[in-house]
Amino acid sequence: MARRDSARRDWDESDVRVRPNKSGSRPRTKDRPAHRDAVTGRIVTVDRGRYTAVLDEDTDRERLVVAVRAKELHRRPVVAGDLVGLVGDVSGAPDSLARLVRIEERATVLRRSADDTDPVERVVVANADQLVIVVAAANPEPRTGFIDRSLVAAYDAGIEPLLCITKTDLRDPAELISHYTALELPVLLSGPARDAAADDDGATLPLDRTLVEALRARLDGHVSVLLGHSGVGKSTLVNALTGADRATGGVNAVTGRGRHTSSSALALRIEDASPGSWIIDTPGIRSFGLAHVDPDRIVESFDELAEAIAECPKGCRHTEASPGCALDDWVAQGRAGDAGTSRLASLRRLLGAGERPGESREDKELGIQ
Numbered sequence: 001m002a003r004r005d006s007a008r009r010d011w012d013e014s015d016v017r018v019r020p021n022k023s024g025s026r027p028r029t030k031d032r033p034a035h036r037d038a039v040t041g042r043i044v045t046v047d048r049g050r051y052t053a054v055l056d057e058d059t060d061r062e063r064l065v066v067a068v069r070a071k072e073l074h075r076r077p078v079v080a081g082d083l084v085g086l087v088g089d090v091s092g093a094p095d096s097l098a099r100l101v102r103i104e105e106r107a108t109v110l111r112r113s114a115d116d117t118d119p120v121e122r123v124v125v126a127n128a129d130q131l132v133i134v135v136a137a138a139n140p141e142p143r144t145g146f147i148d149r150s151l152v153a154a155y156d157a158g159i160e161p162l163l164c165i166t167k168t169d170l171r172d173p174a175e176l177i178s179h180y181t182a183l184e185l186p187v188l189l190s191g192p193a194r195d196a197a198a199d200d201d202g203a204t205l206p207l208d209r210t211l212v213e214a215l216r217a218r219l220d221g222h223v224s225v226l227l228g229h230s231g232v233g234k235s236t237l238v239n240a241l242t243g244a245d246r247a248t249g250g251v252n253a254v255t256g257r258g259r260h261t262s263s264s265a266l267a268l269r270i271e272d273a274s275p276g277s278w279i280i281d282t283p284g285i286r287s288f289g290l291a292h293v294d295p296d297r298i299v300e301s302f303d304e305l306a307e308a309i310a311e312c313p314k315g316c317r318h319t320e321a322s323p324g325c326a327l328d329d330w331v332a333q334g335r336a337g338d339a340g341t342s343r344l345a346s347l348r349r350l351l352g353a354g355e356r357p358g359e360s361r362e363d364k365e366l367g368i369q
């Protein structure tokens, strides 16, 4: 099985920015050069200073254009999913090179920090509106710590999370799902077609069509990030959804997948879906540090609890140990409804995901709980 994650070269300096300038990654209008002739493209991947964008999407002029960044962007990161302005040779002809002069304002930004104490955060993907957390029911064992961390990152980014459980032929996922009942987290399942024997080749395993179609319907019309540890069957799913087939050397017409060997995020078009439906695969991501996360943003994802925090002490982190946290009274008074207690327990577990004492870096990378 081909492993695409080539360790530490997945992020370079330009992917990095330093707190506390929270709005720093959003281009401010006054910084923008005029470039009125720039055309807009969507970044599908970034590899060694080369930015690949798709232009004139869903028209008969659709093409891939490779660009280098203009100096005036400084070190501002450009990532998969970014909408960018391009000038120069935007023909997409072989060996042509355009110039990337502008990053359009991002609807969402999925971020991570290297670990929970590292204040440097990296932009992972821009403009996604769904985060699909892929775990296997078994082999490898699902880690609720990893799921919780990914949920926190999604809530922080204002991106809708979904849980996708693969290899449901190996174990009934009911117990795993029960951890998330109170979160109202949509769960989608995947497994092999009934007559398929699981083998070592992820690209050829035929998946249950009904389950794949349910996932496709859920992703239709969205830009979804797929996140999951190696071996969970993410490539198998991506291949089923995009029609790419790495095993036979097939190449996705739009993205050139098949030749793509780097570990950076890659946007792929979903087959048989409406225009604008993309999945962004993130092969290089193993760790999900949460040092950048603002606890208020996580609470705000819980509608019935969000109002309570106006009554919290300044700087409250809303954990069980936070003195004077207003969430406890709010729930005790029934203001969060019948499910208030379990919702608060789930919220607190998530808030604790970045703050478990004694966790090693390895634990964090794997999301071991």
Ligand SMILES: Nc1nc2c(ncn2[C@@H]2O[C@H](COP(=O)(O)OP(=O)(O)OP(=O)(O)O)[C@@H](O)[C@H]2O)c(=O)[nH]1
Pocket (backbone or CB within 6 Å): 001, 002, 003, 004, 166, 167, 168, 169, 170, 190, 191, 192, 198, 199, 200, 201, 202, 203, 205, 228, 229, 230, 231, 232, 233, 234, 235, 236, 237, 283
């Ligand atoms: N039993 C079973 N095996 C599966 C299923 N989906 C994928 N597999 C197998 O799991 C293994 C890993 O699948 P991949 O799709 O390569 O997994 P991945 O998450 O992309 O892993 P990397 O390629 O290492 O990033 C392969 O041997 C697949 O055949 C499933 O639903 N059930």
Ligand SMILES: [Zn+2]
Pocket (backbone or CB within 6 Å): 309, 312, 313, 316, 317, 318, 319, 322, 324, 325, 326, 327
């Ligand atoms: Zn509080």
